[in-house]
Each structure stands twice: as C-alpha cells, then as structure tokens.
Amino acid sequence: MAILVTGASGYVGINVVEALLAAGREVIAFDAAPLHPAAGAVLAALPGTLRPVEGDVLDAGALDRALAAAPVSAIIHTAAVTSGPAREASTPQRVFEVNVQGTIGVLEAARRAAVSRVVITSSGAVYGESLYRPGTMDEGSTPVLPLTLYATSKYAAERAARRLAELWQLRVVCARLGTLIGPWERDGASHVHGVRDNFGPHSQLACIALAGGEALLPAQEASRDWVYSADVGRTLAALADAPDLPHTVYNLSAGIDWSGDIGQWCAVLAARFPRFRWRTAAVGETPTVHYTDLARSLMAVDRLHADLGLAAQRDRAQIHRRFADWVAGHGAAWWGI
C-alpha cells in the first residue's frame, strides 16, 4: 500500500519521499508547491512509484483526493510553516493555521479515509526554555516550555493529535526532530514555498564552497542538536510501518556533542572544493554565515532506539562524508550555483 507524505516538496518531506522510493514504495507526494526539478530528477531514478498530488494541507477536498490516488496505509505529515521572528511578528495566525489546524485537517482526512497510522513531525523546539538549561531533553520528564510561535504550534499539534487519536481511534506517533543538516535544505528566502525561515550553517557553507568563495564565520561558534536529514527521512518512513509502539512521542535526533563541528565541516568542504576558504570574521567585519541560535541542550535518543531499533547516524565524520558526497553530486543543481 502507498504512503501519503504531506509537505512532500519541503526539506523533511523530500527526505521522507526519497527514503520510501529507495525502498521501492509507492508514495503520494502531497504539497501546495511542485517538487523542485533537481529533486525530481533524483527521485525519478529510484525504484519506487511517485504520485505527486498538488494541494494545500488546509484544503480538505484536496487531502481527500490525494488519499484516493491509491490505497494508503499511513500518512507522514511534514507540511509546516517553519517561522522565524519576522514572520511570527507579522503573520502569527498563519503559523497556527498551518501547523495546528493543518495537522487536525490531516487527522480528519485520515479518519475519513480509514487510514490506520499517522506520523506527525514535531520539533525539539517544543522544549523551548528547557533547551537552554543543563541536562538532556527527555520525552517523559523534561518540561515543555515552547518559546516561539513555531514551537508552540508544534506542541499544540502534538497534544491535539494525541487527543484526537484517542477520540477517533487513530494510531498516531509524533517525532520531535532535531535541527536537520544534510540533503534538500533550501534558503527560506529562495524557497518555492516561502515557509521555511531558517537555513542552516552547514548548507550555507556548502553553497559558498560550491561557488568557490570565502566564508566569514561569526566569532562565537554555534552548536546544536543536529541530525542528518536522510536519517530523519528513513526513520519517519520506518515509523509509518512500525507496529504499535509503547509511546506516542519520540525524539529523533543524533543526540551527540556537535561542538567544533562548523570548523570541521569547513575542512571537509575545503578538501572537496579547493577554492573554498574560511576564517572567523575580524572585529568590524560582517560574517557571511549566520546562526539562528548558538547552543542548545541535546535530546535523549534512547527511547526511539529502544522501541524502533533504529537510530540516526551519530558519527560526525560519516555524516560529513555523506553530506559532502551529496553536495558534490547534487548541490549545484539544487541550489542553482
């Protein structure tokens, strides 16, 4: 049976679709925006069957049509607005409309179509204030104190999904994602959707490396709980197929110490792209790489590992190698460099 992926043209979505197609699955790729041609070319070469359906996650009729495209065993819901402060200040309602009402709409569609399993993508951002306190973010005991509208909407979507699963007898599982690095990230400003405001430093550096430029890093290093995007795609796909799990919420991240990673990634890029140079911006110089946040606590990842038997890559050298391979193979087409 097919898997329906919402937000299939987005960062998380493409990674999920790629993992499913690589495993030979049939995928209904639902999104308001078409898939970028550079991603389309890669996905078309995979063994599975891709059925793109254009539609808005807030449009119940469009969701019903997508669910009628093939018999569907599960929905992986990745459609979301990933908002930064400017978007939150200017269109706060929209964040909740897409992230909360959109999630409820997907669950309503699942119920109408009698789809047995829905995987909800939440975010480690839900921990909010706790991310800036010592300790590891644990699904069971860490206070959930979301700071942004994005994080607040994600926690509301989680809890709403939990409640509706109970009222409607659905099987829902939520994954709280770490901060993705890896294939298929785009700068929000240039993104087809215009719904993703963050563009991670690893991708920023990859773009500079591909263009053969020099990166000026901020004086203070950034390090957060990153996770390789392809691993996220593969794990979300596994959650869609998993039998009933003992919990409804799972952290999905690498859960490792990433300190010093920006410099190491620069060295990996320089080895592949010899014209690439990098240094820390001098006092008075404007860095050409920006970080949306400096440091956050790590997420505990043992619950997912124990229950699903699957974990995201925790070896930084392996992640760098995989991502550098991808940048060399697909980066220029994807970023238009």
Add this chain to the structure above:
Amino acid sequence: MAILVTGASGYVGINVVEALLAAGREVIAFDAAPLHPAAGAVLAALPGTLRPVEGDVLDAGALDRALAAAPVSAIIHTAAVTSGPAREASTPQRVFEVNVQGTIGVLEAARRAAVSRVVITSSGAVYGESLYRPGTMDEGSTPVLPLTLYATSKYAAERAARRLAELWQLRVVCARLGTLIGPWERDGASHVHGVRDNFGPHSQLACIALAGGEALLPAQEASRDWVYSADVGRTLAALADAPDLPHTVYNLSAGIDWSGDIGQWCAVLAARFPRFRWRTAAVGETPTVHYTDLARSLMAVDRLHADLGLAAQRDRAQIHRRFADWVAGHGAAWWGI
C-alpha cells in the same frame, strides 16, 4: 480609563464585569451574544459604566470598534470555547480557532490600539496529566501536559501571548483558573453561546434545590480545585490594573482541600431551600447530578498571593454562604426556575 472585557456575556466574563462595575469602573463588554437579562439587571444597578459592544472575537474590525468605544487601559480576555469530548471530536478546529487565533486576534487589536496591558485567562487544565499525579501544580516546575483540545489550546494561547508580548512590546499576564463555582454559571446546553460544555455540580445542585427537587448523587464523590467565581472576577480585574509583575503566569484558584464538599453544599442548600433533598443514587439508579471529573491535584496559589497581594477565598463555609445568598437572590431569574 475603561477596561475591555471579551467574552463579557460568559461565565468568567460576567464575574469580571461585575467586579469592575462594583468598583465604579467603565467597562466595554464585548461578546458575540447579548448579556442575559438576569445578569444585565444586576449589573445595571452597580455604580460603574457599562458599554456593551456586540462582536465576535475573531472579527478584527469588531475588536477595533470596541476599542474605539472609549479610551482603554487594559483588556481582560475571557472569550473561549470550553469544550467537552463530544465537541472536541466533532469540531476540533473550532476550539483552536476561538481559543488560539482568538487570543492572537485580541493581542493584534491591543497592539493596533496601543493598549498597554492584556490579561489572558488560561486554565489549570493545562497541567493535564500532571493533575492526576501527586503534588501541587506549580507554575514554575510542574510539567504542562494538556490532555484535551481545550487545555492544549489554552497552553498554546499562553505561550503565543508570551511570544507576541516580547515581539510587540506588550504587557501580558496569564491567569490559570481553577474550576469555577459560584455566580453566573449556566448549563452549556442552554447557554446563549453554546460554547461552555461543563456545568458544575454546585450549580446543578442549586438548580435542583431551587426547584424543590431531590438530587441523586453519583456513588463516587468528586472534588477538584474549585474557586469562587466572584473572586476570579475580582482578581482578574486587579491583574488588569497591577504594575508590572515578576511573572507572566499565575495560578488563580483556592488551592484548598475540597473533599466532602458536595455533601456539605447539599446541607447548606437544604437549610435555605427546605424542600430540597439529596442522597447517593442506589445501585441501578441514574444519578441526577454528574461530575466531569472525579479528582485532581491542587494548584499552588502562593505566587499570585505574593506578587498581587490578593487571593481567592479559601474558607469553604464562607464560599458556601456567599453562593447560597446569590442562589437565593438571583438563581431563579438566572436559571429560569
């Protein structure tokens, strides 16, 4: 300057308006539904100035018109859908629309009108799972694990308000209310709004007492963290006038042990309404009083007391006397008995 009260025809709202008018204040009473005449008659006799403005909290233009009715120093936002399981299963989107988007809409209106202070009414329900664990619900340390869509929407509204206050430089304070007992509660089914699904046992019993009937109580006693509604009105009014407070979230409840209260309230009612009888329903008999929940942990109330110098009544005998006085004076007109 005037205070704008949203949801002014609802349970919390009428209590707030009454407290403000009793203090001689000017009140813009904003609601989609008109005030019930029985409440209107009581409020009209108070010294303050009441300016009713009919409008939906989701209608930005209506909010702007209400804020233009007089110079406004603060908004007390009580408009909400108080949903039970049936409503949550049938119209889940609506709960978030009113409780989250509605709150954001009120903050947007406050910003447009340069209103300096907004008081948000949240609920002890936000503690969710924690309410069924031992311990006292503390604003700073108790995990917030909302179970219902109502509770989830209230926590989302709290956190969204906190974020927007920061982005827009507003002064926002949230009060997590206990379960109200006391004046101006109506049965959801008969309510003008149809947005309040719970009708507390104290009011149910008062209605039976006024009608001179017999109450059949469920075998298992209910007891939760009740708070006298008039105290809630008075405290929310004080929050609207308070200088900057050290916290943005406050529990507002009695925080006392209410066990055995249903029986005691029956005895108080019987002393006032001699035809009233009550007993526990026998096995096989259907109780005529219902409880939406059996037992919940108490809320810590010391933060509000320390910072505002004001607390809700904690003497059950006093609360019973005040409520019985109100039932005798206004219950028949209010409930149409």
